Amino acid sequence: MNRIAKSATDSLGAETALNMGCCPPGQPGAGYGHLPSAPLAVPNADPSAYVRRKSDGAFELFLIVENITCPACVPDIEKALGRIPGVDQARVNLTLGRLHVTWRDPALQAGQISATLSAHGYRAIAYNAAMLDRLEDDRDRRLLRALAVAGFASANIMLLSVSIWSGNVTDMGTATRDFFHWVSALIALPTIAYAGQPFFASAWSALRAGRVNMDVPISLGVLLATLASVMESVRSGVHAYFDAAVMLLFFLLIGRYLEQNMRGRTRSVAANLLALKAVAATVIEPSGQRRSYPADQLKPGMTVFVAPGDRIPADGIVIRGRSDVDASLVTGESLPVVAGVNSQVYAGTLPLTGTLDITVTSADQDTLLGQIVELMTAAASAKSGHALLADRAARYYAPTVHVLAAATFLGWLLLGSGGWHPALMCAVAVLIITCPCALGLAIPAVQTVATGALLRWGVLLKSGDGLERLAGADTVVFDKTGTLTLGRPELIAGTGYTHDNLTLAARLAQSTRHPLATALTRALPALPHAVPVHEAAGLGVSAVIDGQLVKLGSRFWCDVPEDGPPENGASELWLKKQGSAPVRFSFRDMPRSDAAEVIAALKSLGLRIEILSGDRASAVRPLARALSVDAVTAEARPDTKLTRLQALSQQGRKVLMVGDGLNDAPALAAAYVSMSPSSAADISQTAADIVFRGENLWPVVQSIRIGRASKRRMIENLALAIIYNIIAVPLAMAGWVTPLIAALAMSGSSVIVVLNALRLGWRT
Amino acid sequence: MTVIIYLLPVALFLGLLGLGAFLWCLKDHQYDDLKGAAYRAVMDQDAAED
Numbered sequence: 092m093n094r095i096a097k098s099a100t101d102s103l104g105a106e107t108a109l110n111m112g113c114c115p116p117g118q119p120g121a122g123y124g125h126l127p128s129a130p131l132a133v134p135n136a137d138p139s140a141y142v143r144r145k146s147d148g149a150f151e152l153f154l155i156v157e158n159i160t161c162p163a164c165v166p167d168i169e170k171a172l173g174r175i176p177g178v179d180q181a182r183v184n185l186t187l188g189r190l191h192v193t194w195r196d197p198a199l200q201a202g203q204i205s206a207t208l209s210a211h212g213y214r215a216i217a218y219n220a221a222m223l224d225r226l227e228d229d230r231d232r233r234l235l236r237a238l239a240v241a242g243f244a245s246a247n248i249m250l251l252s253v254s255i256w257s258g259n260v261t262d263m264g265t266a267t268r269d270f271f272h273w274v275s276a277l278i279a280l281p282t283i284a285y286a287g288q289p290f291f292a293s294a295w296s297a298l299r300a301g302r303v304n305m306d307v308p309i310s311l312g313v314l315l316a317t318l319a320s321v322m323e324s325v326r327s328g329v330h331a332y333f334d335a336a337v338m339l340l341f342f343l344l345i346g347r348y349l350e351q352n353m354r355g356r357t358r359s360v361a362a363n364l365l366a367l368k369a370v371a372a373t374v375i376e377p378s379g380q381r382r383s384y385p386a387d388q389l390k391p392g393m394t395v396f397v398a399p400g401d402r403i404p405a406d407g408i409v410i411r412g413r414s415d416v417d418a419s420l421v422t423g424e425s426l427p428v429v430a431g432v433n434s435q436v437y438a439g440t441l442p443l444t445g446t447l448d449i450t451v452t453s454a455d456q457d458t459l460l461g462q463i464v465e466l467m468t469a470a471a472s473a474k475s476g477h478a479l480l481a482d483r484a485a486r487y488y489a490p491t492v493h494v495l496a497a498a499t500f501l502g503w504l505l506l507g508s509g510g511w512h513p514a515l516m517c518a519v520a521v522l523i524i525t526c527p528c529a530l531g532l533a534i535p536a537v538q539t540v541a542t543g544a545l546l547r548w549g550v551l552l553k554s555g556d557g558l559e560r561l562a563g564a565d566t567v568v569f570d571k572t573g574t575l576t577l578g579r580p581e582l583i584a585g586t587g588y589t590h591d592n593l594t595l596a597a598r599l600a601q602s603t604r605h606p607l608a609t610a611l612t613r614a615l616p617a618l619p620h621a622v623p624v625h626e627a628a629g630l631g632v633s634a635v636i637d638g639q640l641v642k643l644g645s646r647f648w649c650d651v652p653e654d655g656p657p658e659n660g661a662s663e664l665w666l667k668k669q670g671s672a673p674v675r676f677s678f679r680d681m682p683r684s685d686a687a688e689v690i691a692a693l694k695s696l697g698l699r700i701e702i703l704s705g706d707r708a709s710a711v712r713p714l715a716r717a718l719s720v721d722a723v724t725a726e727a728r729p730d731t732k733l734t735r736l737q738a739l740s741q742q743g744r745k746v747l748m749v750g751d752g753l754n755d756a757p758a759l760a761a762a763y764v765s766m767s768p769s770s771a772a773d774i775s776q777t778a779a780d781i782v783f784r785g786e787n788l789w790p791v792v793q794s795i796r797i798g799r800a801s802k803r804r805m806i807e808n809l810a811l812a813i814i815y816n817i818i819a820v821p822l823a824m825a826g827w828v829t830p831l832i833a834a835l836a837m838s839g840s841s842v843i844v845v846l847n848a849l850r851l852g853w854r855t
Numbered sequence: 856m857t858v859i860i861y862l863l864p865v866a867l868f869l870g871l872l873g874l875g876a877f878l879w880c881l882k883d884h885q886y887d888d889l890k891g892a893a894y895r896a897v898m899d900q901d902a903a904e905d
Contacts, residue, residue, distance in 0.1 A: 162891070165891055165894060185888055185890045185891030186888045186889060186891060232881060232886075236878060236881060240874065243873070243874040247867060247870055
């Protein structure tokens with residue numbers, strides 16, 4: 092089959108696959124594994140704390156829109172916001188998933204913008220634009236400018252060089268050749284001065300620090316080649332290397348740009364995740380007025396209001412209200428706990444059923460969340476530095492090249508008969524031939540192709556070297572709740588209830604966000620009519636249907652006597668109709684549909700599997716048995732997980748940690764390489780090297796496969812580059828390399844390396 | 856062959872024109888959102904009505 096056509100359909104298929112995770116009007120099951128799927132509107136925090144005033148008096152607001160991945164979202168959002176009176180411009184950046192809104196009317200409240208986005212089913216979080224590094228954007232653009240200039244110059248000089256080369260074998264006059272050389276110099280000199288800057292700057296700073304990096308031989312080669320070529324032009328010689336010098340810059344800039352581009356994508360993902368932490372909180376002032384306030388500026392003693400579906404911004408004590416609180420991201424427990432007046436609640440947890448007023452006891456760094464982050468930062472910095480393949484190659488490469496060039500120069504000077512001129516030309520030829528053109532492209536090209544291939548599987552590579560480390564992993568440690576399982580309860584089918592009972596229960600369940608209730612409604616293909624209910628947080632709901640009182644909720648709520656703990660760690664919900672016997676619904680946190688398959692595939696790839704969970708042993712063991720995993724640790728606290736990982740790495744194991752909870756974050760940071768599902772806690776996604784989307788675990792297997800394949804490809808590419816050098820360097824030292832041969836060798840090796848990298852894309 | 860005295864500057868000038876156009880696009884932020892721009896071209900009809 093035609094390969095290009097195949098890869099085209101592949102990427103098309105991938106687009107649609109990715110789009111399924113997106114898309115507007117709050118379709119149930121759109122992405123957020125942990126959130127009970129909200130009917131249409133999603134709650135958004137008030138962004139007014141992040142509105143900035145531009146110098147020309149207009150207001151602007153930057154937002155990250157979480158669930159925007161498909162193009163249809165763009166006009167949807169822009170038109171909806173454009174309809175708000177006063178809004179001047181709303182512009183979506185689809186690549187980065189960000190939204191920029193400007194307006195002049197001071198009467199327009201930022202809350203209207205987020206409310207509009209809510210109504211259309213988008214989760215939007217305002218962020219401080221100054222926080223996201225604009226300097227980096229600038230550097231991206233400078234690199235692209237340099238690339239364009241080098242591309243233009245190398246094409247034009249190459250045209251002139253081809254004329255010179257064909258002139259050399261026919262009857263071109265010396266005057267014409269000199270003229271062409273000088274025109275080449277006219278193009279090359281400014282280009283090298285401009286496009287060479289990234290390399291010169293880096294080489295200079297390395298030299299000043301007493302080190303040698305890859306840019307030193309590059310700069311030296313380019314500068315010497317230019318210098319020698321100018322001298323050749325002056326004495327109307329035959330060989331000038333202007334084309335080689337500029338082409339070298341062009342190829343290396345391509346490699347640099349690919350690398351930067353990939354890092355940029357990574358960076359924007361990381362920045363989005365970081366910005367998500369700084370959600371706005373709603374503070375109730377002593378006067379009773381409510382005000383939006385950046386969460387990181389909360390002080391102990393303040394009172395905050397939290398609506399169902401908003402994360403609690405700081406640790407505190409509840410002073411008003413009652414709600415089921417989903418703490419799964421913090422503790423790994425899949426069932427919500429009840430918080431009433433005087434309960435302690437933690438930052439990052441999620442009230443589900445009622446509003447809460449909370450007095451802040453500790454904020455920002457001092458919260459439980461903050462402490463976990465601290466543990467995570469410490470673990471990340473303690474992680475031993477991983478020497479990248481490219482850096483290891485560079486360490487040997489640069490000195491070798493310099494020694495060879497110097498030896499050539501001295502050899503020709505002492506043994507040759509022509510004096511310093513041929514000696515210099517030969518040394519320049521060595522420097523040009525060895526310039527790590529292919530080497531500079533070998534690894535970025537593979538990384539770019541692999542990132543693209545991973546993206547098709549819904550896998551986002553956050554750190555550039557994640558791919559290389561993924562290839563080295565020999566042990567996989569899984570968290571249970573939310574990773575091996577879906578992290579949400581599912582109704583166990585056919586246990587003592589009738590379809591009528593289920594339908595009745597679903598009518599009540601629709602009005603609450605409690606995960607068990609949501610599971611109940613999910614069990615039915617079509618939803619029955621909802622009834623207005625009365626909700627008692629932590630207990631259940633009740634409604635009057637046809638004059639009869641119907642209750643749905645806990646055992647206590649439905650007046651069912653206790654009869655021992657439920658078997659197998661299952662949780663339950665009772666339905667009580669006035670005048671008839673209570674009915675029980677049992678739920679279990681189901682493993683992801685492909686969990687067993689994934690474990691088996693990983694084992695066949697030669698990896699050892701371990702489960703490390705914060706949940707009760709009675710819930711973990713049956714799952715481990717079902718997945719046939721022997722090494723199991725249950726009831727592990729965040730620091731126990733961390734210790735376990737450190738112990739493993741001391742045994743010389745390279746661990747891939749897959750986890751989603753806040754309690755996994757330190758372990759994720761400490762692991763050799765780590766992955767998180769996109770339903771994970773923000774902190775965990777920040778800590779993980781790789782984030783994958785969707786309901787399946789299969790991306791874990793696919794990532795390891797792609798990681799291994801790309802590592803193989805990188806090594807092949809390095810080998811190709813070295814073979815090329817082994818052939819070309821002796822020729823150059825012998826003085827047989829002319830500018831024509833240099834140009835052919837350079838572009839030939841680069842093309843081979845890039846083609847080899849592209850093979851990765853065809854296979855996967 | 857004297858014609859190349861004129862032709863070379865002309866060719867270079869045309870090339871520089873292209874380079875200039877690219878750099879201008881870059882400065883104009885046209886490369887900031889490649890993915891979005893690709894789809895805007897086909898979806899703008901509705902937006903124009905507003």
